[in-house]
Amino acid sequence: MIIDLTGKTAIVTGSTGGIGLAIARGLADAGASVVVCGREQARVDAALASLRDSRAGALARGVVADAGTAAGCQALIAEEPQADILVNNLGVYGAREFFAIEDADWEEIFQINVMSAVRLSRHYAQGMRERGWGRIQFISSESALNIPTEMVHYGVSKAALQALSRGLAKVLAGSGVTVNTILPGPTRTEGVIAFFAQMAAERGISREEMEVLFLKENRPSSLIRRFASPEEVASLCVYAASLQASATTGAALRVDGGIVESIA
Structure with a gap:
């Protein structure tokens, strides 16, 4: 299978390292013009330098914005008003006993992990629908299904992403825009x-x-x-962003190493 995303613009949030950077590299190598987004200029510059060492990374460009805030999302949208592929990868995690998770902690993780994806998807999905083609992905986690006792708030935020993804896929039914979640395991x-x-x-x-x-x-x-390696997760994301994945939408695609105890 040859995946060719030439002529497509892809935005990947939280893409200065880890899974996000691996996704950005995979999309760039498939020919997409990739927008790297991060909070720090130095990290964005380093990510771009890394991508430009790859096969098609010369098409990459960066935006410095904190997509975990409403203002940061608006800054990203102002610089990149249109996209064909949106990968909502931005997310935070951290182990904490349930009884020590305060209201502020719940609010912070929802703003970063969930509301960033809501805000960006709300904007970019409209343009995709008008053009009749688009790909939206939410990077969830196997923790959305196996809520970890050591970080319940993280698991709940990832479960919310899956509900958001399924609902948006239904909103965009028949439009040519697919919406899916990706569920990595420990990476x-x-x-x-x-x-x-x-x-x-x-x-x-x-x-x-x-x-x-x-x-x-x-x-x-x-x-x-x-x-898993970030590249193993990215491979599934690149496929889900491809023209070949046109019949895959409203799905939770697992790259969890078989952790989830389900055949569905």
């Missing part, structure tokens, strides 16, 4: 590496040992028995 991003390094230090073990222990204790149903 070895820079943030996750730092997160597990801290946990490992607290237990007096190596980070690699901590990853194995985490899967055993917290994700025992994993069938690949390892963390």
